[in-house]
Amino acid sequence: MLEVKNLKVFYGAINALKDISFNLDEGEIVALIGANGAGKSTTLNTISGIIRPVSGKIKYKDQDLTKISPPQIVQMGIVQVPEGRKIFTRMTVYENLEMGAYTIHDKTRVKNNIDKVFSIFPRLEERQRQMGGTLSGGEQQMLAIGRALMADPLLLLMDEPSMGLAPLLVEQIFEVIQNINQQGVSILLVEQNANMALSIADRAYVLETGQVALSGDAEELLKNPIVKESYLGG
Amino acid sequence: MIKKFQNLNITWGTALRYIAGIIVVIYLLWRILQTTSIQGSYGPDTWMRFLITGLVIGGIYSLIAIGYTLVYGILFMINFAHGEVMMLGTFAGYFVLEAFAAISAPGSGNQNMSLLNTYPVAALVITFFVGASVSALIGYLLEKIAYRPLRGAQRLIPLISAIGASIFLQNAAQLLFGPQRRQYTNPDILWRGTGWMIPVGDKSVMLTYTGTFSFILSMLLMAGLLILVKxxxxxxxxxAVAENKQxxxxxxxxxxxxxxxxxxISGFLAGAAGVMWGIHNGLFNHYVGFIPGIKAFTAAVLGGVGNIPGAMVGGMLLGLLESLGPAILGIDFQLKDVIAFTILILVLIFRPSGLLGETLKEDKV
Incomplete structure (x- = not known):
């Protein structure tokens, strides 16, 4: 479904991605794990088209995403839940969801999607008139995920969904991610919480300073002594 | 005592600022008391006249101030060429009215009856639409040419580009249209200096047609903008873009x-304000955008730059302070500009976030 090949990205003079290659098949949950600065978020933003690579290809359904604009990428079904949630704090919950469906012009479809999101996150329905900024951290993460679901994604790019959340909430969010996946949405998951990520992923890639250091089945990686040592807290 | 000061985190600088502020306020109150109750130099009719002037000019300031605020809200830059965008709207409106006045109405049988006075409402609608559209186009081009290539540069750089664009537009207008002052040709129904006489006390005050028209139109445009944004x-x-581009x-x-x-949108509102300025004040030349531009910037800062209702309130307030201020303080009317810019300085010192503005987070400052 998605094939990233020899991706190379510069931030000014800094070589953020040196050489990243990986692939994701339809219906999979693939995790990218690694330390801060390994290039995980950069990879997602390059797929979303808001950062352009120096070289390399991102193939999605036989098209090269590196030549396609961010709005078109969203329309093709690749939607990102950004790091730190980045919900619109001065817009209502409802308006945030409407923004998620910005690429959809059919009003009844937007309404249906809002109902769908409200059925997944009843809390958002209760707070639909509230400003995004007044939500708690967990609710903001729900809103960020709900907002991404509004665009009818086929592939969801999730950047650190567990960040800053209490352990109980993290588990809830990961359950939701699994449910979304079971409904046919493929997921590319970036996480520092490697334990959690590997427990729900099918496969995973370990990034280190802009390169893929390790890859394999999630279960195998969980047992891998190097991964255990470096990312799972020994 | 000294310990308390430390707990309150007051430095000498802030203490000095507040002492200066208190002195300014006391002085102003003393002046106001003196002129209003002790001298009583103005009757209620004069105050009424000042009030009307303030509301009309305030509406125009508000429309221009919205442009500063919209652009600041999204790009965090002050578009210092915005006054020139308004100026070109004033010119565009002028030429449209001239054209209407020059053509005699077909079929009226009267050679002296121009199109302007046969169809005054249609002529005005077209004038405003063309004036506002020309400014909208200028605003669009300005961003494309002068600001977009500098996106991502340090914040001072687009500011310098804005000042350059302002000088360029002003000089371009002078070269194209000449430096002479021109006068708006209004249709007869909206002739300057005509209006309703309103009795105030034993005297009466004129509520001009042009002023009333400008005020109502500016209110309608602002209401329209609020609906558009909401x-x-x-x-x-x-x-969404203003809050987080990524x-x-x-x-x-x-x-x-x-x-x-x-x-x-910013240009459209400024252009409408420019045509209002011409219709209400009559005389203009290529400098017409400069003072209203800076005043509207002051209004935007006063209301809290980046805040749309703030720009509206700031514009009205500045218009009123400027027209009532000299009388209240008992100073010369030529000093109204001094009042406006004193307000700018005071706001920047004591409340940089403006009246309605929130304290900006670091990524926006």
Whole structure:
């Protein structure tokens, strides 16, 4: 479904991605794990088209995403839940969801999607008139995920969904991610919480300073002594 | 005592600022008391006249101030060429009215009856639409040519570009249209200096047609803008882009297109204000945008730059302070500009976030 090949990205003079290659098949949950600065978020933003690579290809359904604009990428079904949630704090919950469906012009479809999101996150329905900024951290993460679901994604790019959340909430969010996946949405998951990520992923890639250091089945990686040592807290 | 000071975190600088502020306020109150109750130099009719002038000019300031605020809200830059965008609207409106006045109405049988006075309402609608559209186009081009290539540069750089664009537009207008002062040809129904006489006390005050018209139109345009920003897809995308460009782009919003449209809307309102200025005041030349531009900037800062209702309130307030201020303080009327810029300085010192503005987070300052 998605094939990233020899991706190379510069931030000014800094070589953020040196050489990243990986692939994701339809219906999979693939995790990218690694330390801060390994290039995980950069990879997602390059797929979303808001950062352009120096070289390399991102193939999605036989098209090269590196030549396609961010709005078109969203329309093709690749939607990102950004790091730190980045919900619109001065817009209502409802308006945030409407923004998620910005690429959809059919009003009844937007309404249906809002109902769908409200059925997944009843809390958002209760707070639909509230400003995004007044939500708690967990609710903001729900809103960020709900907002991404509004665009009818086929592939969801999730950047650190567990960040800053209490352990109980993290588990809830990961359950939701699994449910979304079971409904046919493929997921590319970036996480520092490697334990959690590997427990729900099918496969995973370990990034280190802009390169893929390790890859394999999630279960195998969980047992891998190097991964255990470096990312799972020994 | 000294310990308490330390606990309150007051430095000598802030203490000095507040002492200076208190002195200014006491002095102003003393002047106000003196002129209003002790001297009683103005009757109620005069105050009424000042009030009307303030409301009319305030509406114009508000419309221009919205342009500063919309652009600041999205790009965090002050578009110092905004006054020139207004000026070109004044010129465009002038030429449209001239054209209407020059053509005699077909079929009226009277050679002296111009198109302007046969169809005054249609002529005015077209004049405002053309004036506002020309300014909208200038705003759009300004962003494309002078600001877009500098996106991502240090924040001082687009500011310098804005000042350069302002000088360029002013000089271009002078070269194209000449330096002489021109006078707006209004249709007869909206002739300057005519209006309703309102009795105030034993005297009467004129409520001019042009002033009333300007005020109502500016209110309607502002109401329209508020609805646009609150309710429409474009307005929502503008708010989304203003808050977080990256998140907006990830939703599939074309950020550059939204920025262009913001400049178009800002220019449109400034152009309408420019035509109002011409219709209400009559005389203008290529400098016409300079003072209203800076005043409107002051109004935007007063209301809290980046805040749309703030720009509206700031504009009205500045218009009123400027027209009532000299009388209240008992100073020369030529000093009204001094009042406006004193307000700017006081706001910047004591409340940089403006009256309605929130304290800005670091990423926006």
């Amino acid at each position: 309710k429409t897809r474009l307005g929502k995308s503008m708010r 998140a907006a782009a990830l939703m599939g919003i074309d950020v550059d297109a939204v920025i262009s449209k913001t400049f178009i």
